[in-house]
Amino acid sequence: MAGRPRTRDKCSVEGCDSPHRAKGYCTGHYARKRAGLKMDGPIARRPGGPPAKQVGCAVDGCDREHYGRGLCVNHYNQDRRRRMQNVEGEPE
Numbered sequence: 033m034a035g036r037p038r039t040r041d042k043c044s045v046e047g048c049d050s051p052h053r054a055k056g057y058c059t060g061h062y063a064r065k066r067a068g069l070k071m072d073g074p075i076a077r078r079p080g081g082p083p084a085k086q087v088g089c090a091v092d093g094c095d096r097e098h099y100g101r102g103l104c105v106n107h108y109n110q111d112r113r114r115r116m117q118n119v120e121g122e123p124e
């Protein structure tokens with residue numbers, strides 16, 4: 033068994049192990065090339081979750097995950113409760 037020569041079954045970008053897709057590149061690198069993006073660096077494989085674009089809570093000093101209305105779940109609920117109280121506590 034001779035050492036396997038560089039096959040074309042794989043992406044030709046160094047360090048990329050993804051299967052060949054087109055023109056010597058894997059799907060990700062081929063897409064990059066077509067988009068005119070940099071070819072170096074491995075393709076980031078997202079586990080399927082949403083992109084890390086979400087901002088955290090808008091409250092100063094709070095670094096919890098964003099939940100809604102720019103707030104984390106805690107502050108969101110707090111804010112909501114406050115609104116409800118305001119409405120209920122409104123004297124007629």
Ligand SMILES: [Zn+2]
Nearest residue numbers: 043048058061
């Ligand atoms: Zn690749």
Ligand SMILES: [Zn+2]
Nearest residue numbers: 089094104107
């Ligand atoms: Zn918060």
